[in-house]
Amino acid sequence: MAQQTLVGAITSTLDQALERDPEVILLGEDIGTNGGVFRATEGLMAKHGEDRVVSTPLDESGIMGTAIGLAIAGMKAIPEIQFEGFLGPAYDQLVNHGGRMRTRTRGAVTVPMTVRVPVGGGIHAPELHSDSPEAIYTHSPGIKVVMPCTPYDAKGLLNSAIKDPDPVMFFEPKRVYRTFKEEVPEEYYEIPIGEAKTVLDGDDLTVVTWGAPVFQCLEAIDNLPEDVSVELIDLRSIYPFDMDTIAESVQRTGRCVIVHEAPLTCGLGAEIAARIMEECFLHLEAPVQRVTGFDTIMPYYKLENEYLPEAPRIVKGIKECLAY
């Protein structure tokens, strides 16, 4: 057991994967000598060699497309895209090839790769370094999407992603990279993709979220009157997501608030709300409430906290849903 940050847990999990399986290969911009701009691959090139931890040319389409090729050839490719804002040039490769290869060939050609991408706002970064595009890739069939927000979950989900026979987007909430440490077991373990985690048990209302907002939700729940009992679900996996856990909870509480950083319209909250309508309609005491980013460009850092669903806005959303 060791106390690790989220980014530390990712580094050591990648280290163990490289150790365990000679077919694992890491590729991305600045991931070698520099250890990645967030140091997620710190020390890995020195330990495992330049041919396994590869600093690539500045070309996301190249990174994604060759990762697909490496995966087709049977390697376990783990590409890193430096920031979510730079998925743009890689989009065609990921969505039009990565997500479609298996079904087009009816399983003959497959793409077992894990795409690591720092995601989300809150670190005062430049433009295009703070977005939350998880819904875009959730809306792209053939790709799995996960977003752990604790060191323990990061290790378990990263192991599952690497083992998974299909492309997995592994989103890392950069705001949480170094905010806290927790015990992460040394030995190998997996957390199944598609299983949510109930962070807090409660009876009056269910909050569903994932990524960095889990911590804003905890703060918000802390600020509620003592007699309000809120259940907090960290989705962890975004596609497939754990509707059973959500439905069981919402059928009990009758009220649900969904919180995400991404814009409101066509955000994942819309899908979850629709599923709640389908599976919990007769149990609902209030409309499903969404507290999200706005339908605007994620503003540059002077105004980013106005955009992000911070605790006071979440408190408001919860109170309104309770008062309904």
Place this chain on the structure above:
Amino acid sequence: MPHHTVYEAKIEHLQILDEDGKLDKKLAKDTLSDDQVVYLYEQMRVCRELDEIAFKLQRSGRMGTYPQNKGQEANAVGSALAMVKGNDWVVPSYRENAALFMHGMPMHYVIQYWMGDERGSKFPEGVNITPLSVPIGTHMLHATGIAWAFKQRKEADRAVITYFGDGATSEGDFHNAMNFASVMQVPCVFYCQNNSWAISLPREQQMNSATVAQKALAYDMPTIQVDGNDIFAVYKATQDARKRAIEGGGPSFIEGVTYRLADHTTADDARRYRDEEELHAWLDKDPLIRTRKYMESVGVWDDKKQEDLENRAKTIVKEVVDAAISVPAPESSEFFDDMYAELPEDLKVQRDTMRTSSIGRNPSQIGLNAQAAEIQ
């Protein structure tokens, strides 16, 4: 002839002012006058001052991530002078501040921008500059498009210059921009600031070709490698390229060989990956040092003038920083207003209530009781 050569090419390197400040007079003919040299030197020196102050602002927590220009200023000023302010367009990356200033961008905008405020990209009327490009290597297509418009409209005296780094040439969009420009024969100058590094990746690992300039050969574009720390060579190459462009000769490529004397940005620590010796070797090639030597050798510069300039640079930059800091903070809803020419109703509601929630956005909705109304 079953087996013969169908294409041959060479890449030329141009240096007019060497590291010691010695000028090749023959090559310098019809390039820069001494007055222009002094002007460019002043631009570079002020830009260097701004860079240093910006670095300090970031370190003292008053500014976000900032990319220093230090060591590359000759590329910016030499090329910017060869283009026509207010007539041509500049499509920049983020490491050519001096070129932007010379083309009319108020200096405090750059500080305001890196202080996290998009309004620093709201350039005044008549300033033909696109905003700094954050997604590397993607903006050159816009330069091709703008130049295409000039050609289409027969605005024969107009051209475009676009700047980008060595790393940017690995992106697909770079090649797309070059191919379109070449096929459409548009009046565009592609200026690559090859500063040897793309964050931690050295140029030799970025590409397997000996030069960046040779990439243009594939698009049949006139191409040249210049000493990017030599204002004469930069000016001459850009002047030639612009002349060709407005005379209908199509796009050109310039590789300015230069060096990033600072970290990639204030968020980077180059000591992790870069040899200190390499850096030291390049410190001697600093464009400011050699330009000053040249000016002194021809008697247009002395210590007194240098001291005056340094004082002036300090004053200018202080005013610039004061101007940036005194811009009133943006309204909390400011980021909505320019989303569209006409805001959709739904977005107006989001802006006016700063709410995205389905219930709170519409308090009159049946079922929301008094307690909730109070929470508004």
